[in-house]
Amino acid sequence: MRSASKAPDGTTGTSGTTFDRVLLGGKVLLLLAGLALVLAFPGLAPDAFILSVGVTIASYAALAVGWNFVGGFTGYISLGHAAYSGLGGYATALLIIDGGLNPWLALGVGALGVAVVAVPIGVASLRVRGASFVIVSIAMVLILLLVSQSWADVTGGSSGLRVPRPFSDDVLRPEQHERFFYLHVALVAVALLVWWAIDRSRFGIGLKAIREDEDKAQSLGVPTFKYKLVVFVISAFFTALAGGMYALWFGYLDPIFQFSILIGSYMVLMSLLGGIRSLFGPVVGAVIVGYSLEYFKNQYGDSQFHLVALGLMLGLVVLFMPDGVLPAIGQLVNRFRPTATSIREESAADLLARTTKTEPRQAEEVSR
């Protein structure tokens, strides 16, 4: 990995220069502007359709951020995260319909239930790496699709399941969209906060070590399997919350759309396009991909052409931009960094003095 030698946030230790302060200010401004735009969106949307597109994109963002707990930290690419969003949706719906729970309580309990279910799945699938892991993740979705279609008594089978609305009927549709938009945004914010906290923790460093080289991480004493399992369960939990929230908003579940490999591939595409190593990568990716998906579906209607568009987009990202948009922008900005020259600031003599001074001390520590 090229970026492995750098610190995770891309800074190379030259903090304190004017350039860095300007950069930080720019980032904060950009973040605030983005936040303001997101919060003002329901007021700016001209009609209910645009508003519903906004909710869909927010839902994609929640799914992608949930996916990025596993994908971003450990580098295990799961194409089957639709399993957890679908389970979250069905768990929420069934807890409301059959369990008589309050919708919001059902959402939380359902997601916790999915997290519990994710433990044995994680134990089985995290035993293998790379390609086998992807195969297992796809298999998970296909199994759940088979089960949910065949087990019609519980899931409603192919005819689908109607989810009761959490808000009373006198709340009109645009109002519903607006409330769910803010709920989805809040979910994304919480998930991002957790991601950020893990990113800065010892746990996060261990996970990133697994991503860069799992065998080396293990030999350095990182409890790789435990770490992978914990982050896998966290990821399943947030993905299930996003799936449940979507079910409450959309009000209807169909196995073909819930347990679809397409949904899982959307999550991968969004995160990769935005950049799986960056905090906001999945969100940026969700906005780009979500908007394009809605555009393609609107333009080409019922024809299968949106699949071609999705396929081409994914192919181009994998071939030409596997690190994502945000890191690419970061590299572009770094070009303008005034200190980024090939000439070292310190002289060779300084360097020699520093290394000879520290080395004996290190040797001492090792011998002790």
Next chain:
Amino acid sequence: MSGSLLLQSLILGILLGGLYALLAAGLTLYFGVMRVVMIAHSAFLILAAYLAWYFNRETGIDPLLSLLVTVPLFFVAGVAMQRLLLSRLRPATLTMMSVLLTFAIALTIEGLLGYVFTGTQRRIQLDYSGSSFEVAGANIAVVKLIAFGLAALSLLGLYLLMKKTRFGQALRATIQHPEAARLLGISTDRIAGYGFGIGLATAAVGGTALALDSTIYPSLHWHWIGPLMAIIVIGGLGSIPGAAIAAMLLGVTQSLLQVPMGTTWAQTVFYIALFATLMVRPQGFFGGRLAQRF
């Protein structure tokens, strides 16, 4: 379950297993030469089935003759895919990214099939479509037997190619140890390209065999990729005999379970076997050194 019904399921299972074995062999070949998991394999399978159906509809000639066109075409497509697309990926993340790239190709093929031929279900009508014969009380359809014959012949051809020719020797050397093969003067890049082409050619044969006796539609490939992927993991990634044995066993099991459980639940046998394998032996049952890390 009566005796003749059991025999019938067993024979149908073997016939189905043959097709699975051929397709899984193709998947194993890709993995062997390039450590690539080719999700688009079954999409090409359905593409070949559509081409056979289209050929039959337009010309009225037996769809088996479409093989003369599709096999070379798919071979060239496979070589091109390896040389132009997959070899561009970074070696460090090749396995993961190749999954995504071939997944993207699968989506594109599915979308184009739906766009060109619409989502309508298609089926080839032949004058021998309905004919069948009886063996000890079991009813065997002629088309299924032809499909199995095609698969068995191709597998035999693949075996002879791998074991008896100089090219096969070079291919096996590339699979076993690419660096050593390069030192011996084998052009591993070119061999890998040809290996990919042969893998895709198996999809052309399999697709034509599939088109003979089943109804096809663009999203059918998802029903194939799951079982095939399960087969190669259970057999051990990279082992062709392992894939063939796992394919036979699972094909027969699926067919036997179809009678008491119905077709949908019988399909879960692949996934149950997959998870059982992961718990007991994550590298698969016949996989050697290669399968350990993937």
